[in-house]
Structures are given as C-alpha cells and as structure tokens.
Amino acid sequence: MTLSDHTLKEIRELPPKYPHIRSAVMPALDLVQEELGMLTQEAMTQVAQALQVDPGYVEGVATFYSLFHLEPVGKHHLYVCNNLSCQLRGAEELLTHIKESIGVSEYGQVSADGLFSVEPVECLGACEYAPMLRADHRFHYDLTPAKIDTLLKEWRGDREGKKARKEAHPRAGSH
Numbered sequence: 490m491t492l493s494d495h496t497l498k499e500i501r502e503l504p505p506k507y508p509h510i511r512s513a514v515m516p517a518l519d520l521v522q523e524e525l526g527m528l529t530q531e532a533m534t535q536v537a538q539a540l541q542v543d544p545g546y547v548e549g550v551a552t553f554y555s556l557f558h559l560e561p562v563g564k565h566h567l568y569v570c571n572n573l574s575c576q577l578r579g580a581e582e583l584l585t586h587i588k589e590s591i592g593v594s595e596y597g598q599v600s601a602d603g604l605f606s607v608e609p610v611e612c613l614g615a616c617e618y619a620p621m622l623r624a625d626h627r628f629h630y631d632l633t634p635a636k637i638d639t640l641l642k643e644w645r646g647d648r649e650g651k652k653a654r655k656e657a658h659p660r661a662g663s664h
Contacts, residue, residue, distance in 0.1 A: 492535050496524045500539045513540055514550045518557055527558045555610060563591075563599045563606035565644045568623040571609040574616035579633075583620055584609055586634045590641055604644060 492500075499520055503513035517540060521532045528551050537544040551557045556568070567587060571580045584607065588594065591605040599606045615621050618630030629640060 490525050490529050490531060492521060492532055493524060496520050497535065497539055500536060504540060510540060510542060511546065514542065514547055515554070518547070518551055522557060526564070527561055529559075555608075560597070561599060562597070564604050565606075565624050567605065567607040568610045568613065569607060570611075570613040570615070570619070570621050572612040572616070575620040578619040580609070580620040583622075583632055583634065583637060586637055587641075590638065605641070 500513075500517045503516055504510050507513050514536065517536045518528060518533075521528055521536060525532060530548075533547045533551055534544055537547045540547075551559065558566070569575075569580060569584050569587065571584065584596075587605075587607045588596075591600040591607065593600055593606070596608045597606060610623075613621055613623050613628065615628060615630060618628075620632045621628060621630045622632060623629075624640075624644075629636070
C-alpha cells in the first residue's frame with residue numbers, strides 16, 4: 490500500500506518542528522498508521538525517503554514501540570493497561586470481558602467484523618483512574634464491564650450506546 494499524497498506532504502512538513510530529523514520518525518509513523526491501519530514495509534520505506542533518513546532506522550523505531558503495528562489490527566484497537574494499579578482494580582477481568590465481547594480468543598486477533606482487536610500494555614499513565622484503556626487516540630477511565638459494553642456499542646455505531654456512555658461517565662474519553 491502506498492501513502493496518499495496528503496500524508497506524504499504532512500510527513501515532509503514534520504522535520505522543521507523537531508530539533509533533530511530523527512525525532513520526526515515517530516510522528517511520521519503515527520500518520521502512516523492512521524492512514525493504513527498498520528505499518529507496511531513499503532510505507533516505512535516511503536517515510537525514510539520523505540524524511541531522508543536511513544530505512545533501517547525507521548524500521549527500528551517501528552519495531553521497538555508496541556503502539557506501532559506491523560500486522561493488521563481492528564479499526565478500533567484497544568490498548569488496556571495491565572500495570573499494577575490497573576491489575577489491582579480488575580484489568581485482567583476487563584481484558585477477558587473484552588476478548589469475549591468482541592469474539593477473539595487471543596490478543597492481537599481481529600474480530601470477525603474487522604472492528605476490534607485488543608492487547609494489554611504495560612502502562613498508559615493514568616493510575617488514579619484505573620482500570621483504563623486507550624482507543625482511537627482517546628483514554629477511557631474507571632472502567633467496568635458495563636462501561637466496556639457501552640463503549641463497544643458506541644464503536645459499533647449504536648447511538649444509544651453513545652448517549653448511555655455520556656450519562657454514565659461524562660468525563661470518559663475527554664482527557
């Protein structure tokens with residue numbers, strides 16, 4: 490898959506915003522993943538060319554960070570914190586609930602409808618709101634199985650789910 494002209498233009502505009510050209514690689518890869526849903530070898534090569542950096546460096550960055558994906562993920566990829574604070578407040582049970590609710594048996598698998606995938610991550614930096622997750626560049630806090638169900642309904646396009654989520658927890662996803 491090749492990148493759109495728009496994304497390539499955005500990538501080429503990144504270097505002046507950073508003190509070192511290599512600092513633009515992560516935001517560039519984020520733009521690629523936003524467009525393609527994952528990082529392909531071809532796209533990483535395009536990033537290297539656009540930024541005029543070594544392709545091996547770009548691939549190294551892409552493979553080092555767990556928030557970059559080299560395999561397909563669901564449209565809504567759920568990163569669930571499983572650090573100590575979240576574990577003590579039920580993260581493992583939430584992970585099990587999410588897998589059952591989206592119909593996958595393993596982390597990283599994509600749901601049959603292509604909408605969801607889930608993976609545990611070490612820390613998302615909001616221990617006071619444990620358990621929590623990140624999806625679609627938004628954070629969701631103080632989660633319970635019921636709140637997860639409401640979010641899944643919303644992401645599936647159910648308007649009632651969106652309304653119920655707002656009533657149940659007005660700040661969820663607003664941070």
